[in-house]
Structures are given as C-alpha cells and as structure tokens.
Amino acid sequence: MGWKGREKIMADNILDRFKEVKEEKVVDASKKVRVGIIGTGWIAEAHVESYLKQPDVEIVAAADLVEGKAEAFFDKFGMKVKCYRSHAEMLDDESLKLDAVSVCTYNRTHAECAIYALKKGVNVLLEKPMCVTLDEAVAIRKAEKESGKVISIGFQPRMDENMKMIKKIVESGKLGKVYYIQTGGGRRRGIPTPYGTSFIEDKTAGIGAVGDIGSYSLDMVLNAVGYPKPLTVSGYKSNFFGTRPDYYPEHPEYAKKFEVDDFAAAFVRLEGGIVLDFRIAWAMNLDTSGDTIIMGTEGSLRIPSTECWNGSVGGEMTLYQDVCGQQTETKIPIIKGDGSLFDKKIRSFLDAVKNGTGAPVPTSQIIYNQAIIDGIVKSAEAGHEIEITIPEC
Numbered sequence: 001m002g003w004k005g006r007e008k009i010m011a012d013n014i015l016d017r018f019k020e021v022k023e024e025k026v027v028d029a030s031k032k033v034r035v036g037i038i039g040t041g042w043i044a045e046a047h048v049e050s051y052l053k054q055p056d057v058e059i060v061a062a063a064d065l066v067e068g069k070a071e072a073f074f075d076k077f078g079m080k081v082k083c084y085r086s087h088a089e090m091l092d093d094e095s096l097k098l099d100a101v102s103v104c105t106y107n108r109t110h111a112e113c114a115i116y117a118l119k120k121g122v123n124v125l126l127e128k129p130m131c132v133t134l135d136e137a138v139a140i141r142k143a144e145k146e147s148g149k150v151i152s153i154g155f156q157p158r159m160d161e162n163m164k165m166i167k168k169i170v171e172s173g174k175l176g177k178v179y180y181i182q183t184g185g186g187r188r189r190g191i192p193t194p195y196g197t198s199f200i201e202d203k204t205a206g207i208g209a210v211g212d213i214g215s216y217s218l219d220m221v222l223n224a225v226g227y228p229k230p231l232t233v234s235g236y237k238s239n240f241f242g243t244r245p246d247y248y249p250e251h252p253e254y255a256k257k258f259e260v261d262d263f264a265a266a267f268v269r270l271e272g273g274i275v276l277d278f279r280i281a282w283a284m285n286l287d288t289s290g291d292t293i294i295m296g297t298e299g300s301l302r303i304p305s306t307e308c309w310n311g312s313v314g315g316e317m318t319l320y321q322d323v324c325g326q327q328t329e330t331k332i333p334i335i336k337g338d339g340s341l342f343d344k345k346i347r348s349f350l351d352a353v354k355n356g357t358g359a360p361v362p363t364s365q366i367i368y369n370q371a372i373i374d375g376i377v378k379s380a381e382a383g384h385e386i387e388i389t390i391p392e393c
C-alpha cells in the first residue's frame with residue numbers, strides 16, 4: 001500500500017474516534033425470559049418500556065400492594081398480565097415459571113422482595129439503593145449465595161461511557177496512587193415528590209437523599225477505584241427543607257410526612273489509605289455542592305457536577321498532571337453513547353440471566369455502598385465517628 005493509502009487509513013482511524021460509541025448485539029430470541037414486575041409505580045414504567053424492546057422477554061405477571069394498581073398500570077400499556085396483591089403471592093404461583101423479577105418497590109421492601117425471589121430460585125434486578133440497612137444487604141447476599149441466582153443492582157449510570165472512562169483513567173495509572181476523593185452532588189430544590197410521598201416517609205423510603213442520589217455518587221467513585229472496603233465513617237444528616245410546609249406550595253401537608261434526610265455529609269476512610277469526602281442534597285441554598293474530584297500522586301481528575309444530580313457526568317472532565325515540570329490540564333470530551341442507559345441496564349441483566357454470567361452490578365460491590373450509607377445514618381445519630389463492620393456473608 002502506498003503512502004496515500006496509509007494516510008487515508010490513519011485519517012479514517014482518527015475520524016472513527018469522533019463517532020458515537022455504538023454497540024450492536026445479536027440476541028437469541030428463541031428462549032424467552034419470563035419476567036414479573038414487583039411494584040408498579042413510577043420506575044416500573046421504565047423497566048417495562050425497556051423489557052418491551054427486548055426480543056427475548058415475556059412479561060407474564062406483576063404485583064402491587066395497592067388493590068387494582070398493577071392491573072391499571074398494564075392497562076395503560078394495553079397489556080394483559082396476571083396481577084397479584086404482593087410479591088409473595090406472585091412468587092408463590094409456580095405456574096408462572098418466572099425466570100426473573102424486577103423489584104421496583106420503595107426502598108423499605110427491597111430486601112424482603114429480593115430475598116423472597118432468590119429463595120424461590122428467581123433471578124432479581126433490584127432497583128437502587130440496594131436496600132435501607134447494612135443488615136438487610138447482608139441478608140440479601142446470603143440469600144444470593146444460597147440460591148446461586150443472579151441479582152444485579154439497578155445503577156444504570158454504570159452503563160454510561162463517561163463513567164467507564166473515569167474507571168479507565170484510574171486503572172490506566174495516570175492518577176498514580178489515589179489518596180483523596182470528593183464526591184456527591186446536589187439539587188437546589190429537588191425532593192422527589194411528583195407521585196406522592198413514598199420517597200420521604202420512613203415506612204416506605206427509610207432513607208432520603210443519602211440513599212436515593214447519594215448511592216449513585218458513591219457508586220461512581222467506588223467503582224472507579226475498585227470498590228475498596230469502607231473502614232470508618234463520620235456522618236451528618238439533616239432535614240431543614242423537607243420539613244417546611246412552604247417547600248411544597250401545593251402540598252404543605254407533605255412537611256409533616258417528611259421523616260428522612262434531605263442533606264447528608266460524611267468523611268469516610270477506605271481500605272488502601274483513601275479518604276472519601278461526601279455530601280449530597282435533595283435541597284439546599286446553593287447551586288451545587290461541588291464537583292467530584294479524584295486526587296492521586298501523579299494526577300487528579302475533576303468531574304463536573306450536574307444541576308439536578310442523578311448520577312451523570314455534568315460536562316467535560318479535566319485531568320491535571322505535571323508533564324516534565326509543566327502543569328498541564330487535559331480536557332476529556334464527553335462521549336455520546338448509543339441508546340438509553342436504562343435499556344442497557346435491562347439488557348445486561350438479561351444477558352447475565354441467560355448466560356449464567358456474573359451480575360453486571362454485583363452485590364459484592366454494592367454491599368460496601370450500602371455499608372457507607374448505613375454508617376452515615378448510624379454515625380449521624382450517634383454524633384461521632386464509627387467503625388464499619390461488615391459481617392461475613
């Protein structure tokens with residue numbers, strides 16, 4: 001090949017780098033995965049929409065505690081599926097031959113639904129946060145091990161190419177030894193009450209911002225640095241906004257129902273000599289509670305926060321390094337992925353179920369995420385730093 005040909009290939013290679021990342025997969029549709037939906041509220045819609053795009057899924061059943069809710073939910077989709085009044089009623093019906101369930105219930109019932117399904121030999125896609133307490137997370141891990149089934153936690157930002165890039169940068173060694181991480185995020189006004197109070201009452205949510213959006217920011221950085229074990233935590237939480245009737249001009253009565261945190265902060269020591277400085281807000285008198293920063297001995301990475309924190313990257317990241325005595329800043333362009341992250345979360349779960357491969361977002365990692373959340377709550381209530389002890393599971 002002449003020089004011109006080689007030049008052309010080089011130019012094509014360079015142009016290729018600017019293309020959107022496209023993933024094409026061939027799915028074997030001959031074996032259908034029989035799916036049940038537990039909890040037919042807000043997020044169940046996203047699950048069903050994504051399942052309907054998959055050629056190898058049959059949604060055969062659904063359950064909700066509220067009478068008629070599951071039926072009305074599927075009426076909107078123009079679908080007829082068998083409906084039940086609880087997860088147990090549905091999972092007890094062996095005629096359904098369920099392969100998998102999506103647990104789309106509020107946080108307080110995550111553990112009982114996931115454990116019940118695993119004990120019935122059914123694979124589980126469990127919405128985030130994993131659950132409310134560390135004890136529940138341990139019980140889920142035990143049930144998983146006994147069942148040998150797949151359970152994956154619903155963190156769709158994991159599927160984002162930009163999130164993968166953060167991990168790649170850390171793993172490339174460009175940061176050297178990571179010793180300090182600042183993470184979290186916040187919303188000026190963003191307590192999630194568009195569909196009622198299930199995010200703010202203790203009996204349904206159990207935890208507030210710390211679990212809802214805090215779990216995302218913890219996952220972003222912990223996944224990047226290989227999920228080191230948390231050792232100690234000094235945590236703080238407050239509820240200055242959610243408890244104000246004027247926060248909800250149309251529903252001042254919500255203020256009395258607000259029983260969780262709307263802000264949390266913590267200083268966490270991780271195995272391997274890393275410290276993690278964390279803060280998260282559903283509401284605050286500030287635009288952002290700060291960017292995510294990963295500091296290392298050879299370089300540092302700044303990941304801009306977003307206005308309405310939901311686990312995504314807010315803009316170009318910057319890599320700070322010292323090159324031959326010169327302080328440099330490298331911009332890492334945003335990568336436009338192909339397709340929805342939610343569809344990818346559903347697909348990766350189905351692939352794990354069908355191929356018997358490991359969970360895309362495994363509980364072996366997310367138990368540490370939950371341990372930090374649990375530690376923040378306990379330390380905040382105790383008013384001092386505490387040790388995090390994770391029982392063998």
Ligand SMILES: NC(=O)c1ccc[n+]([C@@H]2O[C@H](COP(=O)([O-])OP(=O)(O)OC[C@H]3O[C@@H](n4cnc5c(N)ncnc54)[C@H](O)[C@@H]3O)[C@@H](O)[C@H]2O)c1
Nearest residue numbers: 039041042043063064065086087105106107109127128198
């Ligand atoms: N991944 C995401 O992007 C995302 C977005 C929103 C919410 N979520 C998570 O999804 C979960 C649900 O949130 P939501 O907004 O859909 O809540 P929701 O309150 O709208 O719906 C939950 C439903 O679960 C039902 N339910 C509770 N326990 C049940 C049980 N044992 N059996 C059958 N039904 C039961 C309730 O009756 C309710 O209808 C939360 O944990 C939340 O953190 C994830």
